[in-house]
Amino acid sequence: MRASRGLRTVALTYLALLLVLPVGMVFYRTFEDGVAAAWAAVTAPDAVHAFWLTLLMVAVAVPANTVFGIGCALVLVRHRFPGKALLNALIDLPFAVSPVVVGLALVLLYGRTGWFGTWLADQGIQVIFAPLGMILATIFVSLPFVVREVVPVLREIGSDQEEAASTLGASSWQAFWRVTLPSIRWGVAYGVILTTARALGEFGAVSVVSGKLAGQTETLPVHVEQAFQNFDLAGAYSASVVLAAMALLTVLSMNLLKREEVTR
Amino acid sequence: MFVLLPLAAVIARSAQGGASAFWQTVTTRQAVTALELTLGVSLATVAINLVFGTVIAWVLVRDDFRGKGIVNGLIDLPFALPTIVAGLTLLALYGPKGPFGFSVAFTRIGIVVALLFVTLPFVVRAVQPVLIELDREMEEAAASLGAGRRTVFRRIILPNLTPAMLAGVGLAFARCMGEFGAVVLISGNLPFKTEVASVFIFGQIESDNVTGAAAVSVVLLVVSFLLLLAVAAVARWRARHEG
Numbered sequence: 001m002r003a004s005r006g007l008r009t010v011a012l013t014y015l016a017l018l019l020v021l022p023v024g025m026v027f028y029r030t031f032e033d034g035v036a037a038a039w040a041a042v043t044a045p046d047a048v049h050a051f052w053l054t055l056l057m058v059a060v061a062v063p064a065n066t067v068f069g070i071g072c073a074l075v076l077v078r079h080r081f082p083g084k085a086l087l088n089a090l091i092d093l094p095f096a097v098s099p100v101v102v103g104l105a106l107v108l109l110y111g112r113t114g115w116f117g118t119w120l121a122d123q124g125i126q127v128i129f130a131p132l133g134m135i136l137a138t139i140f141v142s143l144p145f146v147v148r149e150v151v152p153v154l155r156e157i158g159s160d161q162e163e164a165a166s167t168l169g170a171s172s173w174q175a176f177w178r179v180t181l182p183s184i185r186w187g188v189a190y191g192v193i194l195t196t197a198r199a200l201g202e203f204g205a206v207s208v209v210s211g212k213l214a215g216q217t218e219t220l221p222v223h224v225e226q227a228f229q230n231f232d233l234a235g236a237y238s239a240s241v242v243l244a245a246m247a248l249l250t251v252l253s254m255n256l257l258k259r260e261e262v263t264r
Numbered sequence: 265m266f267v268l269l270p271l272a273a274v275i276a277r278s279a280q281g282g283a284s285a286f287w288q289t290v291t292t293r294q295a296v297t298a299l300e301l302t303l304g305v306s307l308a309t310v311a312i313n314l315v316f317g318t319v320i321a322w323v324l325v326r327d328d329f330r331g332k333g334i335v336n337g338l339i340d341l342p343f344a345l346p347t348i349v350a351g352l353t354l355l356a357l358y359g360p361k362g363p364f365g366f367s368v369a370f371t372r373i374g375i376v377v378a379l380l381f382v383t384l385p386f387v388v389r390a391v392q393p394v395l396i397e398l399d400r401e402m403e404e405a406a407a408s409l410g411a412g413r414r415t416v417f418r419r420i421i422l423p424n425l426t427p428a429m430l431a432g433v434g435l436a437f438a439r440c441m442g443e444f445g446a447v448v449l450i451s452g453n454l455p456f457k458t459e460v461a462s463v464f465i466f467g468q469i470e471s472d473n474v475t476g477a478a479a480v481s482v483v484l485l486v487v488s489f490l491l492l493l494a495v496a497a498v499a500r501w502r503a504r505h506e507g
Contacts, residue, residue: 011323012335014316018381019338022353023345029356089492093267096488098442100462101481104469105270108277108478115273143267194343201346204444204462208469221348221445228352228449240349247344255337
């Protein structure tokens with residue numbers, strides 16, 4: 001059964017109204033007053049600070065979750081242990097938990113009155129209302145991506161080649177670098193892209209633990225909200241455009257990867 | 265540990281005042297209204313996106329037109345776009361200063377629109393691979409035996425798609441229940457009217473009622489955990505069904 005012309009129109013109209021037009025509108029609003037005005041808003045000190053802080057989140061969260069994700073996927077696929085099904089379900093939990101609840105959880109753990117609060121204060125470490133807490137929040141919400149992408153690939157390739165490598169005298173480390181990693185590279189790449197996108201854009205969890213101090217603990221998404229609440233529409237729109245451009249880049253690289261993978 | 269410990273802290277905090285205090289907090293009128301609203305808009309959202317998501321997946325698999333590759337790529341945009349930006353974009357188009365002359369800002373429809381945006385990819389991406397794998401010979405056989413388009417869809421295609429649709433809906437629903445960034449700007453957060461659960465929790469944290477925030481959080485946590493279990497159960501059922 002083929003799709004009729006009517007269905008195509010319905011699908012495309014829905015996508016246009018929900019996706020294309022709103023995103024186009026923000027680009028339009030940003031450049032309405034000319035490129036110079038938009039550039040001025042993007043290069044305002046608070047916006048620039050927010051931009052670098054956002055990149056810091058990505059720079060820490062992505063490598064951390066990539067290493068953890070590959071390790072966790074290997075454990076889930078290659079080993080049998082009691083509680084494996086439970087771990088499998090728990091991995092997805094950060095996807096299902098509201099980001100605000102994640103933020104609250106971190107406050108209750110590392111905040112002034114939290115479980116580790118007194119100890120941390122004695123050590124002179126501030127987690128909540130500081131970049132450290134925001135990094136923890138970002139790692140938490142983007143935790144499952146790499147695991148979720150790598151697990152099915154690992155399952156599909158099986159362990160034959162790894163076993164062959166080790167009978168030929170490779171150490172398990174060598175087998176991982178020379179055999180396993182090259183064959184899961186597409187899965188890892190997808191996972192990394194998705195993690196990056198989430199880390200760039202996380203708002204709920206970060207805004208709870210950040211305290212939203214302009215020029216100090218504002219990431220770009222938090223900056224968008226704060227600018228909007230302070231009636232600085234130019235600031236909100238231009239920061240949004242920067243984030244939207246990064247999102248489009250993410251989607252583009254995902255599609256290029258997919259194509260690359262298919263042609264091989 | 266990294267995941268469980270913080271969540272344990274939430275549960276412990278919510279239980280601090282004992283069961284009766286917990287019950288009192290989650291049954292205050294503002295909390296109940298927020299939870300009911302969240303449930304209502306989430307159900308509406310997944311129902312709409314179930315239909316449109318399936319239609320879009322169908323068109324992407326069975327139809328052929330110029331620019332299909334681009335449309336297919338765009339589906340993932342809501343996953344990549346920061347939620348606060350999604351909220352702002354929708355507000356720019358459907359808000360008070362939008363070009364259409366009507367505004368859904370600060371209404372429940374506005375919340376649903378925001379949730380539709382962020383959960384669009386779930387059903388599409390769940391149904392699409394199943395449709396690609398679907399054996400067309402079955403449909404052709406049914407058609408040659410005299411089944412109309414409607415019958416073929418209802419008796420052959422739909423049963424094959426149901427598990428994937430359920431999985432997509434489950435994930436989308438979980439996302440709706442907890443969504444914050446996309447909703448916070450467009451909803452206006454009027455207590456008793458357009459305040460969803462996550463925004464309510466945020467407000468409680470801001471006004472230093474952390475225990476109250478934790479109590480409502482636990483309700484959300486229970487719902488999301490049950491949903492995850494349900495999605496896992498559907499996946500298992502599907503594996504057995506096909507295996």
